[in-house]
Amino acid sequence: MRDRQAERRSETMGEILRAAWQVAEAEGIGGMTLKGVARKVGMQPPSLYSYFGSKFALYDAMSEQGWRQFMAARRQVSMTGEPLTDLKAIIRFFLDFFTQNPARYQLLCQRPVPGFEPSTASYAVAVEALEALRAQLADVGIFDPGALDLLTALSTGLADQQISNDPGGDRWTRLADEAVEMFYAHQTHPRKGE
Amino acid sequence: MRDRQAERRSETMGEILRAAWQVAEAEGIGGMTLKGVARKVGMQPPSLYSYFGSKFALYDAMSEQGWRQFMAARRQVSMTGEPLTDLKAIIRFFLDFFTQNPARYQLLCQRPVPGFEPSTASYAVAVEALEALRAQLADVGIFDPGALDLLTALSTGLADQQISNDPGGDRWTRLADEAVEMFYAHQTHPRKGE
DNA sequence: GTCTATATTTGGATAGAC
DNA sequence: GTCTATCCAAATATAGAC
Numbered sequence: 001m002r003d004r005q006a007e008r009r010s011e012t013m014g015e016i017l018r019a020a021w022q023v024a025e026a027e028g029i030g031g032m033t034l035k036g037v038a039r040k041v042g043m044q045p046p047s048l049y050s051y052f053g054s055k056f057a058l059y060d061a062m063s064e065q066g067w068r069q070f071m072a073a074r075r076q077v078s079m080t081g082e083p084l085t086d087l088k089a090i091i092r093f094f095l096d097f098f099t100q101n102p103a104r105y106q107l108l109c110q111r112p113v114p115g116f117e118p119s120t121a122s123y124a125v126a127v128e129a130l131e132a133l134r135a136q137l138a139d140v141g142i143f144d145p146g147a148l149d150l151l152t153a154l155s156t157g158l159a160d161q162q163i164s165n166d167p168g169g170d171r172w173t174r175l176a177d178e179a180v181e182m183f184y185a186h187q188t189h190p191r192k193g194e
Numbered sequence: 195m196r197d198r199q200a201e202r203r204s205e206t207m208g209e210i211l212r213a214a215w216q217v218a219e220a221e222g223i224g225g226m227t228l229k230g231v232a233r234k235v236g237m238q239p240p241s242l243y244s245y246f247g248s249k250f251a252l253y254d255a256m257s258e259q260g261w262r263q264f265m266a267a268r269r270q271v272s273m274t275g276e277p278l279t280d281l282k283a284i285i286r287f288f289l290d291f292f293t294q295n296p297a298r299y300q301l302l303c304q305r306p307v308p309g310f311e312p313s314t315a316s317y318a319v320a321v322e323a324l325e326a327l328r329a330q331l332a333d334v335g336i337f338d339p340g341a342l343d344l345l346t347a348l349s350t351g352l353a354d355q356q357i358s359n360d361p362g363g364d365r366w367t368r369l370a371d372e373a374v375e376m377f378y379a380h381q382t383h384p385r386k387g388e
Numbered sequence: 389g390t391c392t393a394t395a396t397t398t399g400g401a402t403a404g405a406c
Numbered sequence: 407g408t409c410t411a412t413c414c415a416a417a418t419a420t421a422g423a424c
Contacts, residue, residue: 009389027308028309030224030306030307031308033416034417034419035418043390043391044390044392045418045419046390046392046421047389047390047391050389050390055419109354109358110304110358111222111358112224112306113224114224114225115222146372150369150376152355153348153352153354153355153366153369154347154348154351155351156351157347157350157351157352157354158347158351160304160351160354161346161347164303164305171343172347175340175343178344181380182344182376183376185379186372203407206407228399229398229400237408237409238408238409238410239399240401240402240409240410240411241408241409243400243401243402249399
């Protein structure tokens with residue numbers, strides 16, 4: 001038999017999370033307040049404590065949800081089977097996903113809230129996302145861990161610059177394909193020892 | 195005749211700034227409080243207002259000072275005259291300068307404090323730093339504005355990943371030379387139309 | 389489960405004495 | 407120029423009624 005009680009509860013938690021993201025987007029992740037979230041969801045601030053034990057717990061749930069959404073959306077990116085093309089698609093997706101929502105980038109990829117660190121559960125999903133990128137790289141024949149680190153630096157760097165210095169624009173995101181080509185060429189045709 | 199009054203004053207401002215950086219380093223840039231700064235400098239919080247009109251004004255002074263220190267330290271980097279070698283040195287310097295002090299990176303390269311934006315004076319120094327990098331690129335024969343953006347993304351990406359995911363280590367900073375080689379090779383030997 | 393009321397803390401900022 | 411005292415606002419969190 002269905003547990004309507006539990007369904008309702010998780011539904012409300014979803015509403016709160018959605019409201020939290022909206023507030024974070026508008027005020028910055030550090031500027032998000034329980035008052036703002038409560039108002040957006042039509043509650044009084046104390047009521048939120050029935051669902052999340054603290055503000056940090058809410059941050060944590062947002063973090064985990066963010067990475068789950070990342071993975072879910074990532075699976076929707078259509079792959080062609082051509083390695084370089086697919087790698088480009090993944091990186092473009094990464095940039096879209098995060099530049100589209102700077103608060104998400106801050107919470108998931110940085111340490112914007114003094115004192116807050118994601119729980120192990122939330123961290124695990126992030127690791128999963130990194131592992132997916134590693135697998136993608138392996139598909140195109142790149143196995144060097146340093147290459148993976150270089151690619152994450154390149155990706156987050158583009159996202160970060162885009163968000164910080166040209167919000168809403170495409171000054172950096174439009175360099176995505178070129179960046180991947182540069183990266184790919186470097187990994188597959190190293191200058192050293194050739 | 196020397197204005198001892200003014201000298202004393204600017205000296206004290208320097209002390210406050212130094213204390214502010216220490217607090218920011220310890221608590222995160224967003225966790226910096228006037229109380230903490232005052233205690234570190236041996237004052238009561240209200241006394242700070244004789245020197246800085248608000249917390250944001252203090253942030254702004256820190257930002258400007260940070261970029262000035264960046265430029266000053268940058269000038270000390272010894273140049274060989276060999277384009278690629280010198281570019282590597284600049285980027286290594288950039289990474290050292292910022293990973294050495296994450297709070298500095300946050301304040302100077304990101305938007306970590308909701309509501310705070312650097313004043314035009316402070317921003318001007320940042321622009322100067324970017325201009326210096328542009329000139330450096332021109333020296334090695336690279337004039338494409340997109341290339342400059344790509345290099346800033348690469349640099350900040352390495353710094354960001356280093357600070358966020360391996361603080362105190364060198365997992366990303368050690369990739370600096372390789373990153374510059376990759377970048378340089380890409381700019382000087384483009385695949386397209388060759 | 390949600391509310392009102394309130395506790396608690398904290399931090400930025402001002403007033404005015406010295 | 408620095409202090410004490412204080413204000414004000416905001417935000418997290420708890421207690422207890424309904």
